[in-house]
Amino acid sequence: MLQVINNLSGGGAEKLVTEISIELNRKQIKTDILIFNNNDDKYTDILNKNGIRIINLNQKNIYNPMIIFKVIKYLKNYDVIHVHLFPAFYWIALSSFFIRKNLKLIYTEHSTHNKRRDIKFLKFLEKYIYSKYNQIISITNEVQSNLINWIKPKDRLKYKVINNGINLDRYKKAKKYDKNELVESLPENSVIITMVSRFSEAKDQKTLIKAMKYLPDNYHLLLVGEGKLKKECENLSRDLNLENRVHFLGFRKDIPEIFKTSDVIVQSSHWEGFGLTAVEAMASGKPVIVSNVPGLVNVVGISETTFNVGDYEQLKNIILKLVKDNNYYTFVSKKAKNLAIKYDIKYMIDKIIKCYYE
Secondary structure (H helix, E strand, O other): OEEEEOOOOOOHHHHHHHHHHHHHHHOOOOOEEEEOOOOOOOOHHHHHHOOOOEEEOOOOOOOOOOHHHHHHHHHOOOOOEEEEOOOHHHHHHHHHHHOOOOOOEEEEEOOOOOHHHHOOOHHHHHHHHHHOOOEEEEOOHHHHHHHHHHHOOOOOOOEEEOOOOEOHHHHHOOOOOOHHHHOOOOOOOOEEEEEEOOOOOOOOHHHHHHHHOOOOOOEEEEEEOOOOOHHHHHHHHHHOOOOOOEEEEEOOOOHHHHHHHOOEEEEOOOOOOOOHHHHHHHHOOOOEEEEOOOOOHHHHOOHHHEEOOOOHHHHHHHHHHHHHOHHHHHHHHHHHHHHHHHHEHHHHHHHHHHHHHO
16 A cells, blocks of 8 residues: 655644554555655654655655656555545646556545635646546545535546544543643643644634633633644734733644643634544543534534634633533533544544455
8 A cells, every 4th residue: 555645744634644554554454655745744753663664755846747757666566546635636646647557546535625626727637637546535425525516527436435533542541631731830720722723724723812812811722733824823812912821832742632631622614624633622522612614513513512614702602601511511522522433543444445445
């Protein structure tokens, strides 16, 4: 097996590829990973510890079409090639044109929307690119529906839905920190709200920061992640005089422990392919508040903790209700924990392996 992704930065798709590769190796399916560069690398250490080979092309620009010719010599060595994200999605499809071997290609669609779909003339190129793959896996029904509506393929049998999964035990068994271990001088009676996401257009941490302005002073927000919009979020928290209550923790590998220490988890996305972080929080036994977008509402499935995109006042009210009503908090937490069970990574891996053999 060869997994192909642009790099191993701290995003959800990169984390998923890491966990898929580790699980496949445990099932005696030899899996390597090909990346275009290791900029902002977050997962190499754990992959190396699990004996997974990483092939790094060391490309400065992952959008350079010359990558097509650099990957050819590697693709010939594998039975199945599983590709994730753009532009890897394009380069692998186009490189297969130059290889005589009948490559078996699988692509996983990770999002309900991308900017390419706003450009009508790209539809013809996209139809060709998708046609080069033997199977297309979408991570939710909504992701698949949006994709099919975009390219309108003739052969829909090769389109399948396989929900993402997580290692449930890792989150169930995580140990809780003292709160001041996360943020120095943070009192134990603080209410901790946490969001774990890349700082990008899709994630909308700004709505959550705005909600913090109207929450009591003992409510603190932890924002975990990196990204190009992080500076804007830092500026916003400063403009709202929230520097002492909004804490930027950067990229972290101890998410299970952070969730266990938190009181409420929020995902305030503008759009989402699959709310993997929300599932992780649910498995931790914590209430999860999400924006009402596909990929979140269908995963969390608790209408009482859903708010309209960008509505920070509604978000604030849901947080207050959860924290102030112990019975309600317990009800939502238990429901979330039970819902998380169906997203055990073992179910996802079994379905992916079936795709490989098919």
